[in-house]
Amino acid sequence: MTELYPPFASPKLRLARASQHLEELARHLDEFFAESPFNLYIDRSPSGGYSWHFGMVSFLPPAVSLAYGDAVHNMRSALDLLAIDVVAQSGGSTKGVYFPFAEDKTGLNEMIKRKKFHRATQEAQDLLWAHEPFKGGNGLLRGLHDLDIMEKHQVILPVSPVIEVEEVVFHFASGPAHRFRTQKASVDAAQRMPSLPICVQTKSLGMAAVFMNEAPSVFHSKVLLETLHGLVQYLDGLIEAFATLFGRHGVEVPSLGPVFQSPALIKRPTIIVRDFITRERFHMPWHVQGPLLIPLTDIQDNDDRIDE
Secondary structure, eight states: OOOOOOOTTHHHHHHHHHHHHHHHHHHHHHHHHOOOEEEEEEETTTTTTTTEEEEEEEOOOOHHHHHHHHHHHHHHHHHHOOOOOOOOHOOOOOOOOOOBBBBBGGGGGHHHHTTTTSSSOOHHHHHHHHHHHBBBOOOOHHHHHHHHHHHHHHHSSSSEEEEEEEEEEEEEESSEEEEESSSSSSSTTOOOEESOOEEEEESSSSEEEOOOOOGGGTTTOOOOOHHHHHHHHHHHHHHHHHHHTTTTTTTOOOOSSOOOOOOOOOOOEEEEEETTTTTTTEEEESSSHHHHHEEEEGOOOOTOOOOO
16 A cells, blocks of 8 residues: 655644644634733722732633644644654554553553554664653653643633733822732732822733643643644654654655744733722723823723622
8 A cells, every 4th residue: 555645744744734723723812812801900998908900801712722622632643643653664563553651751661562662663762762751751742642631521721811011000199109020910819009090001011821730730831822832843853853763854744834823912901990899890991002001090980880
């Protein structure tokens, strides 16, 4: 039987498909962030004083989870196709061959036998060992394997939107301004203020999706798209390393179309002042152009008042 693709082209095609899913994922996230899913809340407490925090007003749509899962699954499938090509180039039977993962270093030899990778040349097995596909070894490889298992059992991905601000400055009628410098500010993490500010200023506002603690530890707090795109690049290098063992370096595959692109700029969130004494809420939009300087004294009671 004549092979449709040359050795090591099949796993690269899977990576190309994963990149297409990353493009789709980027588009869905772009659309989500364009709707400004965060608000900046300034709260007056019955116990006295004020605080502020960023809060979510909408959640990631199901399309984000599905595109993410498809990308992860194609990356994981690329590893199994890689194992098959390695064994085939070693002259062994490819029946029952999978890329081996182990719970720890001591269990890898057993998994190599169980996944039939022992049919590969010793050089190929040594290269596999060098990449440590076990817990406590190569975090990226093992993390990808665990993400794929999670994706098979749940639709909700272990990812949360975060707002990124270089600086938030609150100006008051008297006294010094309060400056908060942060990256990837946690949603609902409150910061105290002495009084209601007269205006708020921000610098370098942006939004992103990051892995939560439910994800494998190697991905905790990492930006979703950057991390997955980096995984594609790492796997491409891994495939090239095995291909080089068999004199197949630089295998080319048919193009599947455009790959990952960064999301576009997003809209700015709304500032909301909430009074927990009178149970009133006041909305005020950010200025779209010019300095992000928002005079809170312009807030007026309007039809957006909402009972808590």
